[in-house]
Amino acid sequence: MNTFKWLLKREFWESKGGFFWAPMIAGLVFIGINIMGFITALVLGSRQNMQVSGVNISDLTRDVLAEDAVALGQGLDISLYMAATWPLMVLPFVVFFYCLGALYDDRRDRSVLFWKSLPISDRDTVLSKVVTATVVAPVIAIVAAVLTMLAFLVVLSIFVLAHGGNPFTLVIGPSSPMLVAFNVLMWIPVYAVWALPAVGWLLLCSAWARTKPFLWAVMLPLFAWVLVAWFGLMRVFDLGAGWFGLNIVGRMLLSVAPGTDVLYRDWATFSGMQGPEDFLHLFSAGFAFQSFALPHMWIGALAGAVMVVIAIRLRRWRDEG
DSSP states (O other): OHHHHHHHHHHHHHTHIIIIIHHHHHHHHHHHHHHHHHHHHHHHOOOSSOEETTEEHHHHSSOOOHHHHHHHHHHHHHHHHHHHHHHHHSHHHHHHHHHHHHTHHHHHTTTHHHHHHSSOOHHHHHHHHHHIIIIIHHHHHHHHHHHHHHHHHHHHHHHHHHTTOOHIIIIITTOOHHHHHHHHHTHHHHHHHHTHHHHHHHHHHHHHOSSOHHHHHHHHHHHHHHHHHHHTGGGGGTOOHHHHIIIIIHHHHHTTSTTGGGGGSOTHHHHTOOSHHHHHHTTSHHHHHGGGGOHHHHHHHHHHHHHHHHHHHHHHHOOOO
């Protein structure tokens, strides 16, 4: 376990720019854009119809009636979720390119010979990269998301205070930052399982490709999709090419993006949704955990585990001449 911990630390320090700085910078960009929005509201001197991140400025600089507090709180919570999504938008790019280079880069610069000389198994090496991609990276991104959300709440409070309002009754009171943070954190286990097929496929390509793993990882599934559509191969199973694209190509390439599991839900459940309370439900922990009832979740996880096992075998026996 101590060796595995150091392997995780190695992965973090070697890719610190993507894992740590990318989501932090994305959050800072969001905060900077909103500060400029508030400054614009001050300069223009009119806040009647101006909105920043979904929040109407006029609602935050006037007394709120009791019947309006619920609607204001829902609007603030939606804006907090919007703030949290900024660091998460860079996560799929970080995980995608990290997995592509995780095993390929060691072979390219021949450092794999050094790591193989140490008493570290190929299994532990590859599994440390799987855990880094499915757990460590999303945890850091979500921590950055929560910090961005809280920073946005502070900026809102300062803006209200500068206009003589009470931030405790107009911002902090109506909003639910702790509930929002809890719901965001609860997406971690969902992401860890959902991303497995894409992580497994990318690691497999990283372990197998002699050159240009990106092209192999992307073009092979897309080329297979073209062949399936061209020859109508899925008609044998009474399925269309769209099914192959969504359930095979989509899972192999896009599962590293948070929230893509929603695309595989029963769309009938979304037809009756309207209003902010329904929108907030989409971000709740209960809605997130419903993905564990999807067959796509576990079939994809099994396929990802098989590809990880193959990647371990390839790293053990791959000979670069």
